[in-house]
Amino acid sequence: MDAKNSQTKPGMPIAGTKYQPYPQVDLSDRxxxxxxxxxxxxWCSVDLRDGNQALVDPMGHDRKARMFQLLLDMGFKEIEIGFPSASQTDFDFARWCVENDQLEDDVSLQVLVQCRPELITRTFEALKGSRRPIVHFYNSTSELQRRVVFGKDVAGVKQIAVDAAKMITDMAEAAGGGYRFEYSPxxxxxxxxxxxxxxxxxxxEEMKPTADNKLIINLPSTVEMxxxxxxADQIEWMCRNLDNRENLIISAHPHNDRGTGVAAAExxxxxxxxxxxxTLFGNGERTGNVDLVTLALNMFTxxxxxxxxxxxxxxxxAVYEYSNQMVIPERHPYVGELVYTAFSGSHQDAINKGMKAIRVANKPVWEVPYLPIDPRDVGRSYEAIIRINSQSxxxxxxxxxxxxxxxxxxxxxxxxxxxYIQKITDDEGRELPSKRIHEAFMAHYVDQPEGRIKFVDHHTYPQGDTKGVRVVTAEITDGGETxxxxxxxxxxVDGFTNALSAYLGTKITVENYSEHSLYQGSDAKAIAYVEVSxxxxxxxxxxxxxxxVAASxxxxxxxxxxxxxxxx
Known part of the structure; x- marks a missing residue:
């Protein structure tokens, strides 16, 4: 390899110099x-806190309330509603949620707070009167942040967490109990x-969790590294090395910086x-939080x-896009406009055959090529499964x-x-909607506005005593002339074909014929297909x-x- 080809692209550093591989976990018996x-x-939704803080224009009350109701309707039992010590908006919304008398007894409102005394005090003010809320407190523990941001050693960072834990348990006891707790390093x-x-x-050790009030230890992939x-190795290692494991709930909070948040969560x-x-559909800082909808539907499938x-x-x-003022991409798993749609001809053929097989077999098991989930299970119809362009x-x-x-x-x-359709799509260079395809079919095969011959009527009668032979008399127009x-x-069919062949001077023979009912009810029509040589x-x-007969x-x-x- 010459020197020119061995160089990286202009402006890109040598990866091994500037970026180092992340160390593996010593867990040989994983x-x-x-x-x-x-x-x-x-499940815990953090749309109203982690997702909200990542928006260009954070949610006001109405947008938050719409999202909150959706989360309740979906069945979330733990919802992080905000950071009430951070702003008056978050504080007021927390109070609105606490006072919302529509909440079920098994729903816990969660709030986030840093390990700072004045912020903890404000947080408890926001939660006054709440049923079994979760106080989620955190401080950063990474080697980089200890060294660069806080200038503290491990003992100093640990003391911040322990002091906050003591203050929170004391305040919860003074408030009459009923609180749950979550700590995140x-x-x-x-x-x-x-x-x-x-x-x-x-x-x-400070919070002393019990079987009746377990402590949530949240292990966030704050940055996916x-x-x-x-x-997964880190999670398993922590599960083995945390004290009082039976009274802990181990929580994961993956982000998506490397694009593998869903895999990391699973x-x-x-x-x-x-x-x-x-969060729903993965909104959040940078490339977002893990997508809870994708995770849930992955399990469902x-x-x-x-x-x-x-x-x-x-x-x-609709609620996601209204509340977050963001648009979900067309290829987003399960929800994107095009995720149940095939343009490729081979995919379309396989889907078509799979859908027919499902109808014939009438089995409960879903087995359709290229469709890992039945669109109807998430409220989608079959209308857009197949769309037509030049690749179809x-x-x-x-x-x-x-x-x-x-x-x-x-x-x-x-x-x-x-x-015939491919000629149209090639000429126009775009997708053809269903209506256009039907209109093209009707114009080309049925209505034929440019067609020279039109069928008007016919009569048949037997020819004397000759068994099996009938005379067909038909009225047609040719260029408008009867x-x-x-x-x-x-x-x-045979008699009319013979008559038309003689009239046109071209021998026409019906090779294949089929028909079926096209509509139901009093306006029922038949559709007939012929292949002639x-x-x-x-x-x-x-x-x-x-x-x-007339259709034929x-x-x-x-x-x-x-x-x-x-x-x-």
């Missing part, structure tokens, strides 16, 4: 990789594990975490009850025509119509009429007009 998630963790992923355990154990398996549950903090109601994902999306195939077009309009095209017609044609055949090849035709003859005229068009 157990989490062989575990599987079999039940939902305790902020920047846990940047803290040496033995230091994190030492500080957490000191807090545990490593691959998710290392975070692995942390496998590693022993009992609880997950995050594995047969695990997520214990969150995500059945109205459109409402969830016959299966996708056939699915739209059948699901939206009840037109069940035979395979040969699917191929022919797909070629014509009468007739011929013999073994039935209306002629000297130049094969052509398809379609007819729609309340009379099945219209289909033959439809094919004849395309033959005429191909010869002109």
């Amino acid at each position: 157990q989490w990789p062989s575990k599987r998630i079999e039940k939902a963790p305790i 902020e920047s846990f992923t940047g803290t040496e594990l033995d230091v994190a355990a030492e500080i957490c154990n000191a807090v545990i 490593s691959t998710p398996n290392i975070y 692995m942390s549950v496998m590693a022993g975490a009992d609880r997950i903090e995050g 594995q047969g695990v009850d997520p214990e969150l109601d995500c059945s109205d994902i459109e409402r969830m999306k 195939g016959k299966g996708g077009i056939a699915y739209i025509m059948q699901s939206d309009y009840g037109i069940n095209m035979p395979r040969g017609l699917q191929v022919a119509f797909r070629e 014509k009468r044609i007739d011929a013999k055949g073994n039935g209306p 002629y000297e130049g090849g094969r052509m398809f035709g379609v007819g729609i009429n309340t009379n099945i 003859l219209e289909a033959i005229v439809s094919a004849a007009n395309q033959i005429i068009g191909s010869q002109s």
